[in-house]
Amino acid sequence: MINEHPGERAILVHLDGREPDVREDPYEFQELAVSAGAVIASFVNVSLHQPNARFLIGSGKVEELRQLVAAEHADLVIFNHTLTPSQERNLERALECRVLDRVGLILDIFAQRAQTYEGKLQVELAQLEHIASRLVGSRADLSGQLGGIGLRGPGETQLESDRRLLRVRVKQIKNRLVKVRNQRQLARRSRQRAEIPGVSLVGYTNTGKSTLFNFLTESKVFAADQLFATLDPTVRRVEIPKLGAVTLADTVGFIRHLPHKLVEAFRATLEESVNADLLLHVIDAQSPERDEQIKQVHTVLQDIEADDVPMLEVYNKIDLLDNVEPHIQRDEQGKPVRVWISAAKQQGIALLQQAIAELLEEEIYIATVRLDQQQSRLRGKLFDLNAVQQESHTEDGSSVLKLRVAKIELDKLLSHEGITAADFFAQYTED
Template sequence: MFDRPDAGERALLVHPHTESDEEDFAEFRELALSAGADPVAVVTCRRQTPDPRHFIGKGKLEEVLLAVTEHDAELVLFDHALTPSQERNLEKALSVRVVDRTGLILDIFAQRARTFEGKLQVELAQLRHLATRLVRGWTHLERQKGGIGLRGPGETQLETDKRLLADRIRLVQKRLEKVEQQRNQGRQARKRAEVPVVGLVGYTNAGKSTLFNTLTQASVYAADQLFATLDPTLRRHHVAPHLAVVLADTVGFIRHLPHELVAAFRSTLSEASDADLLLHLIDAGDERVDDTIAEVEAVLGEIGADRVPRIRVYNKIDLTDNPQPRLERDQEGKPIRAWISARDGVGLDLLNQAIVERLSGATVSRTLHIPPTQGAIRAKLYVVAKILRDEVDENGGWHMEVEIPQRDIGVLKSLEAPVDQSALDTP
């Protein structure tokens, strides 16, 4: 029987990288610190192809063992995903707990979860991660149970544990489905109330929670550490005297975000895909700004939010050579980039102005005549548009003034009567 060693806080960081995968070690160290580890030493190596048994070669394994002994490390953190057998073999060879990058991120999420939904999502991700370790990691579980009081229905201990694990995953999924239904009801209520939703997305530690707190006077936990925010938070924010929005703070993204997390947090991340506008927050002082933007765009595509209009908000301009707040527009005059400092409250008026312009620009005003034979279109307009006037004419038709989102303008295409071309788009 293989017993996993106890874990501690004194951690040895192993940073392997290949020719095609140059990882940033600073980010990995921040992950370790965010998890509560105390990095005492670092071992780096380069391999074109991982060793199937230990991921690293024999010589490098001896170097890691020497460093563990020399620095009295209680934990070895690998900046790469390990297979279950590699993790097991490394723990046997080093006699300390070994955690890969995926396990490290899962541990951070487990520490940050506060709400019932967040805890369920983390548990689901951990169970899915554990399922692979259960099947291929611990060989003692392949033995059949035996002895007085232990004889079962003829299945091995591994089969029993797999069945119990699958049962727990199904239970957690059912609970999450109920929570998702409640979340969907909230979305439908906001749509009926015609309140636009603005989602905050971005790389972890870009300053989303700081901006959220500054705009809404909320008290969401914000800190200079990775994944400080895990549970989504919604607050009303008046971007202008005549326009209120619901601001949604979401979990941050990171390179190689484990697929278990993306799947488990799909209902939470759907706050971004269902938003009317996204503010993509970017750390303006980050040297890897292009890489972080690409990673966020990749995750947005994975969750189906890549078609949502967005403004790139470059935060922390106080740490750059040009600390002046400003807006940048495209050829049509729409604001597409904003430079602000959420901590100092600089440029927030420009950001609010950009939000108003983008949300107003997505709405079209129309004066319509709907014949009595097309009452279904009138009913559809009551679902997707804001009705300003609705009067019945002498023939049983309707004269209507509506404000309709640009994305729903196709509802009007099947009208037999032409749309009044004198109607102007809202500014």
């Protein structure tokens, strides 16, 4: 989306003195504002120990902000905190300019990044649910006249509608998202019938997921050094050495205290993570906030019920660290748990592919078997499972089948035929 209000001058208000669990990162706040297209006119640190019900901050600080807005000719004031609708309205009246909170800022960035039909629907849904309680009096008129950060996006024209029309629109969007979700599930079932394992990239925003995705899939997904560079989910088929085809999904990056409305609105998108066979948790190895970012990703995965999906940690950007070479870390059983790479410099990619193959091949049989003519029924059922990748024939009429099949599916078939997997491969597998 083109920024129709470039260079909006913004005063950023960061609230300090709060409990560590709810305190936001001031540096991340500035990156969010820049990602939205704001020009930071001033950054204000406010010590807040007791929130003010009317303004969130004290009336004295409000007056200081009003004077700063006038002096800096600021277009808006952005708070690194969630404001209630009444606090937002009270601040706008007192400061005589637009006021935006953290949720509105993130929603605006999402509005700029959405490209697909599904992504635009999800953004509009989140925007409408967020602004529904804020559509009163002058705010509705202001938003309809000015646009700008926090006010643009697919749902912008709905800002002038009353709450009844908003409820109708929200219902329409939810119905459309249900259809999109059903279509996604059909596509997913098709991949599952073909027994193609699903791998999903997850991680904090701006950790290099899209750069890694582009290299592995030879795609051109938008990748940039900014927060939420990727919003829409992208799924590609990719060949992993010694394993075969997998589907790789690139998903929206997570963030500290991701607004609940966004978790709900993007649930259909995040289902690619829920239904994956393996999660690649991409981590910015050189970030000073690395441990906190890892914690936030696990929190969101719990919210979308994906915390029990097998995970491989991918520590990216090692080219920015001293004396760190690409390598695989393993647990006590020798299973890969962490890979250190640089997607930008294409270092350690082969090790990552090796680790993916090791983790996924535990669930897949890849073998060549020979079946004689009396076993045509078993041959037919293997074809029904889409387990046969290649077939040839010997002089005596036997079928030589190159198989790639989920262990659970083959074990079920062999059990029905009265054959154990061990006997099947011991008797039929070619060297």
